[in-house]
Amino acid sequence: MSTHTTAPTGGTAAGVPGGIPGGTLGLAGGALLLGVLPFLAGNAYLEHLLVLWMLYALLALSLNIIIGYLGELSFGHAAFVGVGAYTSAILSTQLGLPPLIGLPLAGIVAALFGLVIGYAALRVVGPQFAILTLGFGSILYTVTNHWVDLTRGPMGISNIPPLSLGPITFAEARETYYLVLALVLIVAFLCHALVNSRTGRAFIAVRENAPLAASLGVNVFHTKLLGFVVATAIAGVGGAIYAHYIKVITPDIMGVHNVAALIIVVVVGGRGTIAGPILGALVYIGLLESLRVAGPLRMVVFAALLTGTVVFLPGGLVSLWSRWRGPRHAEGGAK
Amino acid sequence: MDVTVFAQQIANGLVNGMAYVLIATGLTLVFGVLRIVNFAHGEFYMLGAYLTYFAGTLLGLDYITAALLGAVVVAALGVAANKLIFWPLRRDHEFTILLSSLGLALLIANSGELLFGADPKYVESPFADEVLDIGTVTLTQQRVLVFGAAVAVLVAVYLFIRYSRFGKMMRATAQNPDGAALTGINIGLVHSYTFALACGLAALSGALVGPTVMIFPTIGNWAVLKGFIVVIMGGLGSVTGALFAGLLLGVIESLGGGYISLGFMEAIGYAMIIAVLLWRPNGLFSTARGLR
Amino acid sequence: MSTAMNAEILSVSGLTRVFGGLTAVRDVDLSVRAGEVVGLIGPNGAGKTTLFNMLGGSLPPSAGRIRFDGADCTGLPSHAMGQRGVSRTFQITSVFPSLSTLDNVRSAAYRTTKAGWGAAVFRTAAYRNEEADLHRRAMENLAFCDLDHRADVLADALSYGEQRRLEIAIALAAQPRLLLLDEPAAGMNPEEGQRLVEMIRRIRARGVTVLLVEHHMRVVAAVCDRLFVLDHGVKIAEGPPSQVLNDPEVIRVYLGRETVDA
Numbered sequence: 001m002s003t004h005t006t007a008p009t010g011g012t013a014a015g016v017p018g019g020i021p022g023g024t025l026g027l028a029g030g031a032l033l034l035g036v037l038p039f040l041a042g043n044a045y046l047e048h049l050l051v052l053w054m055l056y057a058l059l060a061l062s063l064n065i066i067i068g069y070l071g072e073l074s075f076g077h078a079a080f081v082g083v084g085a086y087t088s089a090i091l092s093t094q095l096g097l098p099p100l101i102g103l104p105l106a107g108i109v110a111a112l113f114g115l116v117i118g119y120a121a122l123r124v125v126g127p128q129f130a131i132l133t134l135g136f137g138s139i140l141y142t143v144t145n146h147w148v149d150l151t152r153g154p155m156g157i158s159n160i161p162p163l164s165l166g167p168i169t170f171a172e173a174r175e176t177y178y179l180v181l182a183l184v185l186i187v188a189f190l191c192h193a194l195v196n197s198r199t200g201r202a203f204i205a206v207r208e209n210a211p212l213a214a215s216l217g218v219n220v221f222h223t224k225l226l227g228f229v230v231a232t233a234i235a236g237v238g239g240a241i242y243a244h245y246i247k248v249i250t251p252d253i254m255g256v257h258n259v260a261a262l263i264i265v266v267v268v269g270g271r272g273t274i275a276g277p278i279l280g281a282l283v284y285i286g287l288l289e290s291l292r293v294a295g296p297l298r299m300v301v302f303a304a305l306l307t308g309t310v311v312f313l314p315g316g317l318v319s320l321w322s323r324w325r326g327p328r329h330a331e332g333g334a335k
Numbered sequence: 336m337d338v339t340v341f342a343q344q345i346a347n348g349l350v351n352g353m354a355y356v357l358i359a360t361g362l363t364l365v366f367g368v369l370r371i372v373n374f375a376h377g378e379f380y381m382l383g384a385y386l387t388y389f390a391g392t393l394l395g396l397d398y399i400t401a402a403l404l405g406a407v408v409v410a411a412l413g414v415a416a417n418k419l420i421f422w423p424l425r426r427d428h429e430f431t432i433l434l435s436s437l438g439l440a441l442l443i444a445n446s447g448e449l450l451f452g453a454d455p456k457y458v459e460s461p462f463a464d465e466v467l468d469i470g471t472v473t474l475t476q477q478r479v480l481v482f483g484a485a486v487a488v489l490v491a492v493y494l495f496i497r498y499s500r501f502g503k504m505m506r507a508t509a510q511n512p513d514g515a516a517l518t519g520i521n522i523g524l525v526h527s528y529t530f531a532l533a534c535g536l537a538a539l540s541g542a543l544v545g546p547t548v549m550i551f552p553t554i555g556n557w558a559v560l561k562g563f564i565v566v567i568m569g570g571l572g573s574v575t576g577a578l579f580a581g582l583l584l585g586v587i588e589s590l591g592g593g594y595i596s597l598g599f600m601e602a603i604g605y606a607m608i609i610a611v612l613l614w615r616p617n618g619l620f621s622t623a624r625g626l627r
Numbered sequence: 628m629s630t631a632m633n634a635e636i637l638s639v640s641g642l643t644r645v646f647g648g649l650t651a652v653r654d655v656d657l658s659v660r661a662g663e664v665v666g667l668i669g670p671n672g673a674g675k676t677t678l679f680n681m682l683g684g685s686l687p688p689s690a691g692r693i694r695f696d697g698a699d700c701t702g703l704p705s706h707a708m709g710q711r712g713v714s715r716t717f718q719i720t721s722v723f724p725s726l727s728t729l730d731n732v733r734s735a736a737y738r739t740t741k742a743g744w745g746a747a748v749f750r751t752a753a754y755r756n757e758e759a760d761l762h763r764r765a766m767e768n769l770a771f772c773d774l775d776h777r778a779d780v781l782a783d784a785l786s787y788g789e790q791r792r793l794e795i796a797i798a799l800a801a802q803p804r805l806l807l808l809d810e811p812a813a814g815m816n817p818e819e820g821q822r823l824v825e826m827i828r829r830i831r832a833r834g835v836t837v838l839l840v841e842h843h844m845r846v847v848a849a850v851c852d853r854l855f856v857l858d859h860g861v862k863i864a865e866g867p868p869s870q871v872l873n874d875p876e877v878i879r880v881y882l883g884r885e886t887v888d889a
Binding site for chain 1: 710730
Binding site for chain 2: 071073120123124126127128130131132134135136138139142143256260263267295296297299300302303304306307308310311314
């Protein structure tokens with residue numbers, strides 16, 4: 001028996017996938033806490049921040065499917081958020097369609113864009129894929145900015161009606177919070193089911209070692225395309241809710257700042273986990289607001305946070321939890 | 336189609352294209368030799384333009400001296416960025432390197448906004464307002480300088496890589512870093528020199544293009560996107576590919592902007608890159624690993 | 628099993644692969660019967676790995692045909708060969724590095740599982756049964772490769788020998804009909820090599836046909852029913868080990884470059 005053991009690396013790829021820390025009890029407690037948060041917040045401003053937190057959590061969970069599970073870096077995710085936002089905004093302001101119909105349509109249109117763009121971009125991997133998605137995102141941004149007849153160009157679309165569901169209108173922060181919270185919990189559960197299924201294990205196998213996954217019968221291209229399309233669909237729905245909540249959208253929603261923000265949320269929180277993107281969104285929105293006085297210095301802080309996390313804490317903030325729980329998990333069960 | 340207008344569009348396109356080539360050469364060198372995709376490359380372009388501006392306004396240097404000083408300082412900054420970030424991460428996953436270069440790009444761009452202010456600036460150059468007529472084509476002297484200087488610099492870079500002792504070390508490292516290290520090549524030195532060269536080239540293109548446009552702290556974004564389009568079209572790591580792809584992009588953008596729509600000009604480059612990648616996933620000039 | 632023992636499971640005819648101007652594999656015919664352990668040997672650069680990559684689908688042949696289990700599989704991509712029941716290991720250790728040993732094997736069972744994302748969302752009975760079954764099979768598989776005590780360790784943290792056994796466990800998790808092993812004994816000491824020999828015998832006892840590329844002649848002679856010898860991309864000999872390893876032509880090819888008992 002060989003006694004030689006290689007020291008566990010800090011995890012150069014993503015962290016351990018799937019596992020939600022804590023048991024069912026902890027989960028129920030967390031959900032309950034999220035449920036009463038608006039009552040603890042007490043004022044409209046904090047409630048507004050809670051909505052932003054949940055919106056970013058939703059978008060980050062979708063991006064995490066690509067970054068965390070498929071192991072590809074997409075620099076175009078904000079463009080799909082924008083496609084969803086514009087789809088629903090245009091449908092409701094120009095065609096007068098009820099936003100409730102616009103919402104799923106936003107997801108479908110974003111997914112169609114995701115299908116076409118993913119079909120082209122997923123032929124390459126790694127840095128080339130990242131650059132290509134940046135390129136596609138920039139095309140969508142440019143077209144949105146210049147197709148004034150449809151999108152009103154740089155002026156953006158304003159007076160977007162709020163979402164409504166029968167008698168409930170999601171005009172205020174509190175109602176919107178519960179709507180997005182419900183979506184976040186649903187998407188979190190979908191991700192949990194994903195990584196515990198054959199489909200999700202194929203995602204992670206592709207991330208870890210694509211040639212080996214292929215030799216085991218996984219169609220790498222189709223697997224990546226599936227993940228990409230699902231992620232873009234969720235991004236589209238998130239963008240639509242954002243548009244109906246904020247009531248004004250401009251092409252900036254697709255801009256480089258938003259691209260960077262989503263990547264920062266996923267990476268700082270912890271890619272390849274479910275709690276990570278939700279936690280990352282909290283940190284991002286919290287810092288964004290508390291550093292509002294600092295102006296442009298904010299982005300310097302975020303950039304430093306991103307680089308620092310990548311270098312010193314590759315598993316993101318959630319990996320602090322498993323470190324604290326004890327190192328036995330890293331070395332594990334050796335007799 | 337008016338021949339005069341057409342020739343003018345081609346000339347404009349070649350000048351823009353040459354600037355793209357200059358940006359892309361550094362990007363493709365860093366990838367070809369060190370296997371690093373540097374998202375912060377455009378920020379060194381931005382710094383080059385700003386340092387030229389400040390060397391002119393604050394130190395009162397003439398344009399040429401200011402541009403050269405800017406390039407040297409930025410080359411030193413490139414070496415510093417390498418020492419702080421890329422060299423320590425050289426054994427890490429490409430994901431880590433990609434993300435930290437994104438972090439570096441955000442860091443420099445936003446620090447630039449803090450230090451330089453968000454309002455646009457004009458780089459003063461004695462050549463900016465002087466016009467030169469070449470046949471039916473009219474160009475400012477500055478744009479002729481962009482083209483001429485870029486050609487001269489690229490020839491020098493080519494000769495340097497091809498014949499200097501250091502250029503040979505770079506090529507050996509590009510082909511096989513471990514093998515190169517075994518034959519006694521100082522890989523750390525190759526890293527530093529490659530970054531100095533690449534960032535210096537980016538700064539020089541910023542200093543050259545600066546007087547023809549307004550500069551603001553976010554131009555690095557624009558520069559790195561153009562650089563990436565050229566590098567991917569030409570094939571990552573291919574200097575020859577970058578030359579052809581850069582000129583092609585410049586000319587097609589210019590013709591597209593002139594005959595179709597100025598607004599969508601930006602999108603043309605991406606449409607090209609996508610067409611190229613669908614046809615040849617590794618770029619027009621890609622072959623095996625190494626510097627070409 | 629649809630193929631009876633001793634029926635031909637793999638047949639290759641006229642297989643050729645050209646890289647640029649270089650012919651790495653030239654006009655190779657070979658056939659493997661179900662239940663056999665067949666060795667593919669030859670000096671370095673003989674084209675063995677190129678041949679393997681064509682059989683595994685990661686490299687399309689320039690000419691020739693590959694039939695597996697009675698169906699033409701020429702030019703099929705890697706995942707299609709995997710789905711048909713051809714599993715392989717790689718010359719350079721290839722596992723899922725940041726997953727636990729157990730998750731490595733669970734992820735590898737893609738071909739033999741059915742319940743997808745939707746089933747997991749609704750936690751159907753089929754899904755729950757399959758997950759339980761998957762766990763049981765994965766643990767059995769690890770026990771088979773003597774890795775069950777390392778189930779919770781990250782693959783990255785395993786020793787070299789353990790990683791090589793994990794590769795075989797991964798390949799077996801797909802319940803292959805044909806297992807392609809690319810230099811499984813590379814870097815192993817004699818004791819580990821002996822364990823490998825026993826493992827291959829047990830794999831065969833489970834009804835899996837094995838084709839292996841190997842340099843260690845002790846391993847090859849101990850475990851193979853038949854050998855094929857490649858030199859410069861051409862098949863120069865085939866037959867039982869006792870005959871092939873005494874073939875003057877084979878000895879000449881090997882002595883020219885390296886000793887047979889490497």
